[in-house]
Amino acid sequence: MVLNAWQKEWNRMQRMEYAYIHKGRFKKNSKMTAFLSKKIPENMQNKLNKAFAKAFEVIFEKGTSIIEKTYDKESIDERFRDYKESADNKGDLSSLRKFPKSAGSSGNMNLLLSGGAGIGMGLAGIGIPDIAIFTGTMLKGIYQVALNFGYEYETEEEKFFILKIIEVALSFGKKLDEENSRLNRFIVDKSLPDDYEREAQIALSSASLSAELLYMKFLQTIPIVGVVGGAFNAVYMKKILKYAKLKYHRRFLLDHKI
Template identity: 45%
Template sequence: MIKRKTPIQKEMLLLKKQEQRFLERHQEKENSRLNRFLEDKIPDKLQETLEKAFSNAFKLIFVKGVSIIEKTYKKEELEKDFKIHDYANQIKNDRKSLKAMRKQAGSVGKWNTAASGAAGIGMGLIGVGIPDIPVFTGFLFRSIYQTALKYGYSYDTETEKKWILLLIQGATAYGEEQKKANEMVDAYLMDEKALDGCSLDKIIEETAGLLSKELLYMKFLQGIPVVGVAGGAFDVKYMKEITAYAELKYRKRYYRSFAEYDKI
């Protein structure tokens, strides 16, 4: 006799499929014609400048920026939303409640993505590339923080900061780099002590280095007036990728609290 799957098991199967599709897209990165065209036009120290800009943006947010970002949304309301959805999931144990939680959590990144894209395009129009990084980073962390709250998790401890940076790595890297970052992200889901031996400063530098490499061509393009609109538009692409990956992993983390997690 075939035993029917529970609602949470069905949702977990969907999650695994979505996660696998994301990972498959990041197995290998294609070198676009635009990148090949720009390759010999990039200033020698641009990547180093970008890396420093991202590193400074991360440190600024972690030291001073969390409280500022929290002023841009109603943290208490998001925490209440989680409690309501979590209670419904525990009591009703139906797929409708799980889907409602998933859809609400997935929607928080849409406004941030649109706002970041508008800012990136606006700065690209006047030829501003590097100064866009703090703005992009602020919207990015805002989106991740809201997603965390939607699934009932904090984001202000040192360990959570490490995990959030690894989420960014897992969403933007390709090949072996992506595989390694994804494994570290999942290791934390299995054991929250998995990142105890990792230095926050080191993960900040690794993440800044990865983003500077991935965004090198687009930020160069964004620094050219009018033409830079195309470069600024890529803020949308990376915001979508990172927030989608973060939502998958926070959802996976939440599902691990259910007894059926290992019974698919």
């Protein structure tokens, strides 16, 4: 059987997704993590959970329009239409790979912003107050990935999709497998789960973030040493945006040709 370009791109996306899931099947805890676990205040993770949840709530209610002022939405929309027309007319791999390449370029700029902000906060010995900056930069990155594949982000369905991406991106083991499959079903069904409540999903996404960033945020509260913790903002941002690109790429291919 001879595969067309869309099918070849689908297979490539599937391989990248498998590699992401396979890598996340086992979580490795470093010696530093084991050491820091004895030093972190008991209530710090709870504070992180609340800080992330508050950031999501505020941005979803009134912050998206502010985030949109930091990039040219119309330009991204126009570029997507041009790329889509080219892909429909040519149907070759070169035209199809412009979409993930463009999404990746947008993400790289947000990685730089995240790392820079985190290092700056680390030098000052400020950990938790940068949660709003991190969350805003993360959502900006996901919004840009969505636009590069032709999707918006304002509806409740899209907010669920984004929150679920964040939750699953930082999961490990059996949960990663199960929730990735659940997200893939949503991509096909396009309907919210019967038991969906935004507050509950925000809590799940916030818990994933705080569990992964807990040790780095603690380091970030220590002047000078906090530079190390702040730099890890970009590491986690990269992981989230990589997974977001995979999920939007899957949606795009399913919705258009596969």
